[in-house]
Amino acid sequence: MPKAMNDSIEIRLGGVGGQGIALAGTLLGNAAALYDDKEAVFTQTYGPEARGGASRADIIISDNPIAYPFVTRPHVVAVLFQEAYEKFGQELAPGGLLIVENDLVNARTDDADVVRLPAVKIAEELGNKLAANIVVLGYLIGATNAVSLHAMEEAIRATVNARHLDLDMQALNAGFTLAVEAGND
């Protein structure tokens, strides 16, 4: 698992329109660049490429300035949609972390490193399955330290609608706790 493997981490989030993939990516960028004092660049699929089919949000987080803005070999791939898994799963860097949404993605590989995260189920139990993206974010930062939990909480507070704040905080912590527990096994 790429726990701050070097001073730079490349993350690719994949899903389908409406799952909050771009929002999740933006939150990672906000957390890193505004509250953790790191450098961060965010890019996403745009135009016809993003309509229907798999959408993608890419984030690079680094202790140093980032020149080339695009993710080339992600250390972390998190996908919430089968087509996104097919498209982005094999781009993962060797030894990287693959997170798949357990009910929405049928991951073929038996690779022990695949994390099958029941993010939708957890979010539903918390009150709204739309918070599945935040559960994934919680797990992702718990497993990688890409950004601190505190920074992500600040980013969520500053960005999301106040109506969803409690739900999102619970979703974040649920995902984060799962990752920490998995790391302690």
Added chain:
Amino acid sequence: MPPETAAKTVAPEAAQRVLTGRRFMLGDHACAEGALAAGLDFFAGYPITPSTEVAEHLASRLPAVGGRFVQMEDELGSIAAIIGASAAGARSFTATSGPGFSLMMENIGLAAMMEIPCVIVNVQRASPSTGLPTMVGQSDILQARWGSHGDYGIVAYCPSSPQECFDQTIDAFNTADRYRIPVFILMDEVVGHMAERVEIPAANEIPHVPRKRPRTKPEEGIFLSYAPDEDLVPPIAHAGEGYKVHMTGLTHDERGYPELTPETHDKLVNRLVDKVRLNALDIVDFDEQHVDDAECVVIAYGCTARSASAAVDQARAEGLRCGLLRPKTIWPFPEERVRRLLEIGKIKRFIVPEINLGQLRREVERLTQLPTIGLNHAGGAMPTPNAILEIIRS
């Protein structure tokens, strides 16, 4: 970023003109915020990818701080409207991409001839014609310099990051007002659609260069609207203030009245060109990395400069004497700096990577006999650091 996310980020402080603080924002949004910080009064535009987020952002932000936002019928109307608003004293702005930039060319010449300041951002996509609407290009470099018929002076900035989109949009407004010229911000799709941290200073730290204004009162009746000062720039009177002003695209005398003679024309057009040319040292902006002892100098701008910067750092780590010159103003091109580097005499070759088929390379070739190697792509993709590094190594 989907629009709803952007709106959420902005809504709580919508009435604040300068969003002082640290933000994580798109290059397009940073450009819009730069315009607001510079005191934008009036925006007229027609949405076009990949510049649409500039207009979209200003549609909510500009009216909230007391400005006017108009979605026009097309780009011909957009440029005409901002020239008119500027003649009435408003800081005026429009945003477009290649196809719209082409449509604006006629009135850009009119703004240059009538010396009406205006700022136009062109977020470049792969061209010619409608090309690849959602994909990156850098192929409007020479059009920005020469696109309207005739000789005239303009300034074009070329940001490489959302922070520079913010900073250079402010520079663009100040330069337009200072010299009474059209000023362009030549962004590109990559810079426009990437998000990074942007530091926005306090409102009282935003540089503001006012227009030169008449030094006599309207009732004195002696104001000549096209009589230049020593810096070749005439003070500007605004429509409705009571000065007797005539504006025309025809060749005109110092009152602004048509005077259709070769002598007047030659004098006027030379002044339009010289007010930029002779002030170039004050206008030119560039950035450098390891050029002092470099035998190989990469000249790159916009998003391409980011790959070039990574390539140059890597080449240095391999012990190669290589540097980067990054023009932040494409026009005027930092030619004095290039001449100075040539005089030092260490350079053996230049590399000019661009997302076009060699537009700025021509400018470098004009200055030197040394080998000038292009790394060119017609558009849709930006060169990787490795592609540039391979040429540095060869």
